[in-house]
Amino acid sequence: GAEAAIQASMAGPGSEPGELSDSELLLLLEPGDQALQPGFGVRLKRAQTPLEKYYLKYLCVTDLSTQSWCEQQMVYGRELPQLQVPETVVLLNTGKSIHLARELEVHDVVRVHVTSREDSWAIKILNLLSVIPELQAGGCVRELPVFGVIEDVFLMGIIDELCYSATGELELRELKTRGRPFMPSGAQKKRDYFQVCLYKYIFDAMVQGKLKPDVITSHIQLRPEQPLGSQIREHAQKVGFTVTCFGDLLELMYLNLTLSDIPGIDCLKIEYSHQESNTLLGTEVVRFEEEKVREKAQHYLAYWKGQREVQGVEIEEAWKCQSCSYSEICDWRKKRAEGPEQRSGPKKSK
DNA sequence: ATTGCTGAAAGG
Known part of the structure; x- marks a missing residue:
């Protein structure tokens, strides 16, 4: 999410490579990032898109x-x-x-x-x-x-x-x-x-x-x-x-x-x-x-194509989780249960 | 190249 992004962009020299998540790797690749300069010492791997990650040609x-x-x-x-x-x-x-x-x-x-x-x-x-x-x-x-x-x-x-x-x-x-x-x-x-x-x-x-x-x-x-x-x-x-x-x-x-x-x-x-x-x-x-x-x-x-993160269902469709084989381990559900859900836009007044 | 890759659809 947005919070993780801010942390990663502040990672300075001396931070250890190799333990970075996909989204953090993406950040290191922003144009103008100092990590892209030669001799910086961080070995960069290009972030994989899901298509590449699963070796999918179609x-x-x-x-x-x-x-x-x-x-x-x-x-x-x-x-x-x-x-x-x-x-x-x-x-x-x-x-x-x-x-x-x-x-x-x-x-x-x-x-x-x-x-x-x-x-x-x-x-x-x-x-x-x-x-x-x-x-x-x-x-x-x-x-x-x-x-x-x-x-x-x-x-x-x-x-x-x-x-x-x-x-x-x-x-x-x-x-x-x-x-x-x-x-x-x-x-x-x-x-x-x-x-x-x-x-x-x-x-x-x-x-x-x-x-x-x-x-x-x-x-x-x-x-x-x-x-x-x-x-x-x-x-x-x-x-x-x-x-x-x-x-x-x-x-x-x-x-x-x-x-x-x-x-x-x-x-x-x-x-x-x-x-x-x-x-x-x-x-x-x-x-x-x-x-x-x-x-x-x-x-x-x-x-x-790696242009956005994976999404689960909206709260209105959480009923789908009842029949889902992965509901126990689902990161999307965990995130939703934890976070105080800072939704964009004004709250509906009823 | 710090490696290599595939029956699609099947249902809630």
């Missing part, structure tokens, strides 16, 4: 949507996945198997041996490419990979289902299975809305030709000249593509996406269903507001 759409539930929880989830309460794990796994069963209704899943990082990205691209003819034939596709860049951060996601509706609109459907037989709270809906809006944002940019081959190779650090493994080439051939290196596939992806005149997504729907009884609880139609989506994404990505 984020998933669900990283951002879970972040919108609680950013602090999302971070703990990454650091201490084994701490998740068993109840939650069961719920998630049930949802997972329901999704898999639905995927298998529309296509088979085969295992392909990979020999390089380029190979594993080639699989994603082939999965994307193979849905184009299916969509054009008016079919329904599931588990379709999408990628794109927002705020200079590469994002990847998997769209649950994409179909042309009876009225000829391209419709995205996201299935959410639930443990209890009623519609979710506003907070959950909000998270799910954001998730599907991100899918549309990324998908539309992709079919509009904004995802150039070099965007992928530069963000993910892949080599276009890397030869693809034999199993990958074999699989590509089955889908109708003759490729030798990763770059070939990137070019094909770009051409197919832009020349196949697939429209942007017209309609976003979320279907909530009850796990146990397998009954539909309700369908939400989501309004897409590009500017709002971009603003939200910008806010969440600011954390990842």
Whole structure:
């Protein structure tokens, strides 16, 4: 917080390096700081952004949507996945198997041996490419990979289902299975809305030709000249593509996406269903507001880029902590319990 | 380089 910042900026010569927190390191790097002068004696490490700290070259759409539930929880989830309460794990796994069963209704899943990082990205691209003819034939596709860049951060996601509706609109459907037989709270809906809006944002940019081959190779650090493994080439051939290196596939992806005149997504729907009884609880139609989506994404990505500290939920949403696996160890909660909370702005007079 | 890195989504 602000207090810690003042202390660190006063650290003079002779203070020991090595025991500094991330925020203190950031301060030492302020331009004009005397610690930056040569011969000062403090060995400086550049403060890592969360993206660097976790060695992430890209984020998933669900990283951002879970972040919108609680950013602090999302971070703990990454650091201490084994701490998740068993109840939650069961719920998630049930949802997972329901999704898999639905995927298998529309296509088979085969295992392909990979020999390089380029190979594993080639699989994603082939999965994307193979849905184009299916969509054009008016079919329904599931588990379709999408990628794109927002705020200079590469994002990847998997769209649950994409179909042309009876009225000829391209419709995205996201299935959410639930443990209890009623519609979710506003907070959950909000998270799910954001998730599907991100899918549309990324998908539309992709079919509009904004995802150039070099965007992928530069963000993910892949080599276009890397030869693809034999199993990958074999699989590509089955889908109708003759490729030798990763770059070939990137070019094909770009051409197919832009020349196949697939429209942007017209309609976003979320279907909530009850796990146990397998009954539909309700369908939400989501309004897409590009500017709002971009603003939200910008806010969440600011954390990842090290432009701001991690945040937990506001006091109004502290009820979320009741179902959180990390509530006992949560720094955000501790901070809130201790501090006499110097909120900015005047207090509400009631 | 005081090292190196990834199935996404799964639900409250």
